Amino acid sequence: MLRERIQASNYSFLDKLKSIDYLLILLIIAIGSISVFAIYSTEGGKFSFYTKNHIIRLSIFFSLFLALSFVRVSTWYKNAYLFYFVGLILLLIVLFFGISASGATRWLNLYFLNLQPSELMKIAIILCFARYYHRIQSSDIQSYKYLVQPVILLIIPCYLVIQQPDLGTSILIAGSGIAIIWLAGINIKYFVYSGLLLLVSLPFAISILKPYQKSRILTFFNPDRDPLGAGYQIIQSKIAIGSGGFFGKGFLKGTQSYLEFLPEKHTDFIFTLFSEEFGFLGSIILLFLYILLIYRIINVGLVSRSFFAKLYCFGFATAIFLYVFVNIAMVLGMLPIVGAPLPIMSYGGSSLLSIMLGLSIVMSCKIYNQEQISVY
Amino acid sequence: MLNRGRNIEKGRVITRRMFILAAAKILLFAGISSRLYNLQISDREKYEILSDKNRIREWKTPPQRGIIVDNFNKVLASNDRVFQLHLILDEINDFDLTIFKIKNIIGLDQFQIKKLYKKKERLKPWDTLVVSDNLTWEQFSKINLYLHELEGAKPVLSTSRFYPYSNDLVHIVGYVGDASPKDIEKPEIKENFVPGIKVGKYGIEKSQEKFLIGNYGIKRYEVNASGKRISQIDYIKERQGDKVSLTIDIEIQKYAQELLKGKAGSISVMDIYTGEIVAMASSPTYDPNKFTHGINQKDWQEIRNNPLKPLINKSIAGLYSPGSTFKPIVALAALEYGTIDPNKTIRCKGHKHPYELYGVKYHCWKKEGHGYMKLRNAIKQSCDIYFYEMARLLGVDKLSIIAKRYGLGKNVLGEIYNDEKNGLVPNTKWKRNALEQSWYLGETVINGIGQGYIQTTPLQLCLMTAQIANGGYKIKPHIIKDNSINYKDVINKIKLEQTSYPLHERNYLDEINFGYYQRMYHKKSNIDFIIDAMFGSTNEQFGTSFRSRYDDPKYQFAGKTGTSQVRRITDLDRELDLDTEQIEYKKRDHALYIAFAPYKDPRYAISVIIEHGGSGSKAAAPLASKLIKKIIDRHKLREQFNSGNTSLA
Structure with a gap:
């Protein structure tokens, strides 16, 4: 404990600035800028509601990210369980007092923002587990006690999220x-x-699914089953992406999007719009930016000394990967439509907040990478 | 130290597993990339087409129908301005309310409203519903006044078929109406079909559809997901249908129609050299304009139930025994085959001593008899006894060869009218095949006066007359202007041959086919004899149409009357000898007349038939006489116009 304190106090502000991962920040800015253009395009090239909101959120959350980056990693460690339990309580509150939209109750009205606690849970579960395994000896890890506890910790939030119902987020948390x-x-x-x-x-699992979830899964296997109903989104999404070709139709020229054939184009289907307008080339570049982002996060884990930081960074990198993969595979028709936003790109405050929060913890791992965290 | 060692081990496990995960991530990202490659590069074309299908929607715009003109370029079928009311369905929120408002403004009845709802059911949500395709000016201006209250309503200035000469031409030009499912299957309509288009239902309008219909235009719009038009991408203009020029002279046609007013019958006029049909009137008639927007039940029933049968085009679909108008052909056949010497004398002794064959009596129409007759006189006075004997000597098979050669027994205009009849020129072979009976000589005898099995259309009689009048040359009758024929050459060739006595080239007594503008006679003197006899029939005393003659050589014509029995004349009838007016309409004889004019240098042939008109000399010949004057008066104009036209072409 003493050593920890000494080490932490050893970081001068200049050291901290020096150890910031600037490439990571650059990647965030790059993907953020692309997202602004994409959202601008969903509004048919008008600078209005969604674009404005997205820019405001990006700037606020980016500042928050910078500020929270300087929070010591040990602070995150200490508060990991607290974070998890707050998340659980918020999920419970949603269950009883949440705001409903299109058949699902997912949001809490915080007046300045409709908060989606399940998004925060995505980060909380990583923090919680990173802390949990940080202190367990590798010899104990296979014991049933340490096997059952995390499973319970995982099942509770997943169950609460499924109840909303929100299969996509639940799968991502799991x-x-x-x-x-x-x-x-x-x-x-x-x-x-x-x-x-x-x-x-x-x-058995399928039998307890909601009818719309079942139809989504059936539609996934055969979109032409109901081309104007459940299969509509995926068919239109594939048409949009396919017709983009190698170079795309050009910025603001995505006909599928501006003629409103694409559903939910600013949220789950933002990649479709981007891919239609910027083609194969643009899509691969965007994909590459995400790969770089994941690589940088893993890199922070590799240079961190504590298991907590390692576990968190590797876990968060995998989470980002999962979000990106599930979203893109979904709009490409490789996975059923489950409702999963594309990190940073998709319009949506809670998702952006949780990603930025997660990234700030990564950054804090980087800045305080030499910090040893005591088991107790 | 132990702790430290364990920690190092733990760190290794985490890192190792991270790399395994990373490998999995790379694999999955590679999967996404290959999927993107498939969609955006391999299958790009497929998805591009699908995307265009999504965003581009075509609207066909109807073309204007080609106009129909007469010989003098006078418009017989035009496209008139009409006022229409369309509803753009995707601009309407409350269809019921809109219809209710429209109903109050233009006054629709319950039946029409029901029809509109039915029509709407068949349309797509982005289609246009035509509420009315023919509004009055009053309705149209009212709609415009209340337009701001009617969502989706669009007053449209459009065109629709209009026949300025309405009743006078319906049997020639025909009429248009909505396309039936059967119409749409025809290739020429299928290719150019636009919903709401009118198609030909009869006559020229129907048979010349492929020229008249034109090509539709295409308006391509970019539409959004809900079908709303965003912008026009492309407009291929529609092409109006081609003009169809007829050989008809509307003035003569009108006059012929006027002469037939109140009667059932037909008048046909043909150029004896060019084969151009100058007039082809049929009576009674009806108004084709009533069909354009769908005829109402009352008008339709009126037309259908008229006992004089206006729907039948009598010139080509009416079948009549030719009666005595057939006699010139009988005489010509007998002369050509050398059956009879024109100086042979036969005595007609009247009803008391009729012609007898195997115990059956055959009467002449003239009660007191004609007395001693030679052939010329027999034609002139139309003596039946002479023709009974001549037919008997000639035989029906030889007669049928000549009758068919001069245009009987076969439809004249071919494909143009689908209701044109072939008629019938009987012979022994026909009877054996069709009725499985052998021929009786008595049938030959009555065939000699144009009664019995023989059936002709008025246009066939007109063609027959024309081909006698031009000196026995085959012509090509037609009603649509044929620019491939050089009329001047045709006329010059025939006229030159008429004076130069061409040599025999083939056996003209055989049943052979002739090309157009070739001679069909065996001996020219025979044709000349018939022409001269017909002159006598009209212009000499005791001739049957003497009273209708003109002495002025300009109008002088030659003709032959005919009275066609519609039933067997009994002895009782002969005894009663009633006037036409005293007989029940249905039982009265048909009155016929054929003629050509002017007698010197003839140019036109005419046939007149008045159903149940009584005798040809009283009912038919006077009409022909009046019309011939009109035709001759207009001849110079026609000649000038046509030569002017050919020199331009």
């Missing part, structure tokens, strides 16, 4: 949690067993 359990070194056989169990229980 995915991030499982990623950290994997990183912590749990024996592969458990993954194999639970994978098999999942397969066996799939028919």
Whole structure:
């Protein structure tokens, strides 16, 4: 404890500035700028509501990201469980007092922002698990006690989110949690067993799904089943992307989008719009930016000394990967439509907030990368 | 130290597993990239087409129909301005309310409203509903006045078919109406079909559809997901249908129609050299303009139930026994085959001593008899007894060869009118095949006066007359101007041959086919004899149409009357000898007349038929006489106009 304090106090402000990952910041700015253009295009090239809001949110959350980057990583460590429990409580509050929109109750009205606690839970679960495994010896890790506890910690928020209902976010939370359990070194056989169990229980799982969720999954396997209903989104999305070609139709020239054939173009289908206007080339560049972002986050984990920082960074990198992969695979028709935003690109305050928050913790890991965190 | 070692181990596990995860991520990203490649590069074309299909919608714009003109370029079928009310369906929020308002403004009845709802059901939400395609000016201006209250309403100035000579031409030009499912299957209509387009239902309008219909235009619009038009991308202009020029002279046609007013019958006029049909009137008639916007039940029933049958085009679809108008052909056949010497004398002794064959009596029409007759006189006075004997000697098969050669028994205009009849020129072979009976000589005898099985259309009689009058040359009858024929050459060639006595080239007594403008006679003197006899029939005392003659050589014509029985004349009828007016209409004879004019240098042939008109000399010949004057008066004009036209072409 003493050493920790001494080490932490050793960081001068200049040292901190020096150890900032500027490439990471540059990547955030790059993807953020692209997102502004994309949102601007969804409004048919008019500088109005969505574009304005998105710019304001980006600037506020980016500043928040910079500010929180200087919070010590040990502070995040200490408050990890608190963060998780606050998240759980918010999810419970949503269950009873949430705002409904299109059949789902996901939001809390905070007057300046409609907060979606499930988005915060995405970060909270990573923090929570990073802390949980930070202190467990590798020899104890395979014991049933340490196996059951995280599973319970994971199931509660997932269940609450499914109740909203929000299958997409729930899967992403589960995915991030499982990623950290994997990183912590749990024996592969458990993954194999639970994978098999999942397969066996799939028919039962499907039977408890909501009708619209079932139809989405059926539609995924055959979009032409209902081309004007459930299959409409995916068919139109594929048409938009495919017709973009190599160079795309050009900025503000995406006909599928401005003629309103594309649904939810500023949120889940923002990649579709981008890909229609900027083509294969633009899509690959955007994908590359995300890969770089993930690489930089992993890199922070690699240079961090504490397990907490390592687990958090690797876990968060995997989470970002999952968000990007699920969203793009979904709009490309490779996965069912489950409602998952594209990090930074998609319009939506809570999602942006949670990503920025997550990134600021990564940055704090980078700045305080030599910090040792005591087990207790 | 142990702790430290464990920690190092733990760090290694985390890092190793991170790399495994990273490898998985790279694989999955590669999957996404290849999917993008598939969509955007391999299948790009497919998706581009789908995207265009999404955003581009075409509207076809109807073309204007080609106009129809007469020989003098007078418009017979035009496109008139009409006022229409269209509803743009995707601009309407409350359809019921809009219809209610429109109903109050222009006054629709319950039936019409029902029809509109039915029509709307068949339309797509972005289509246009035509509420009315023919508003009155009053309705149209009222709609414009209340336009701000009517969402989606669009007053439209459009065109629709109009026939300025309405009743006078319906049997020639025909009329248009909405396309039936059967119409749409025809290739010429299918290719150019636009919903709401009017298509030909009869006559020239129908048979010349491929020229008249034109090509539709295409307006391409970019539309959004809900079908709203955003911008016009492309407009391919529609092309009006081609003009169709007829050989008809509307003035003569009008006059012919006027002469037939109140009667059932037909008048046909043909140029004996060019084959151009100058007039082809049929009576009674009806107004084609009533059909354009759909005829109402009352008018339709009136036309259908008229006992004089206005819907039948009597010139080509009316079948009549030619009666005595057939006699010139019988005489010509007998002369050509050398059956009879024109100086042979036969005595007609009247009803008391009729012609007898195997115990059956055959009467002449003239009660007191004609006395001693030679052939010329027999034609002139139309003596039946002479023709009974001549037909008997000639035989029906030889007669049918000549009758068919001069245009009987086969439709005249071919494909133009689908209701044109072939008529019938009987012979022994026909009877064997069609009725499976052998021919009786008695049938030959009555065939000799144009009764019995023989059936002709008025236009066939006109063609027959023309081909006798031009000296026995085959012509090509037609009603649509044919620019491929050089009329001057045709006339000069025939006239030159008439005076130069060409040599025999083939056996003209056989049943052979002739090309156009070729001679069909065996001996020229035979044709000349018939022409001269017909002159006598009109211009000499005791001739059957003597009373209708003109002495002025300019108008002088030659003709032959005919009275066609519609039933067997019994002995009782002969005894009663009633006047036409005293007989029940349906049982009265048809009156016929054929003629050509002017007698010197003839140019026009005419046939007149008045159904149940009584005798040809009283009912038909006077009409022909009046019309011939009009035709001759207009001849110079026609000649000038046509030569002017050919020199231009």
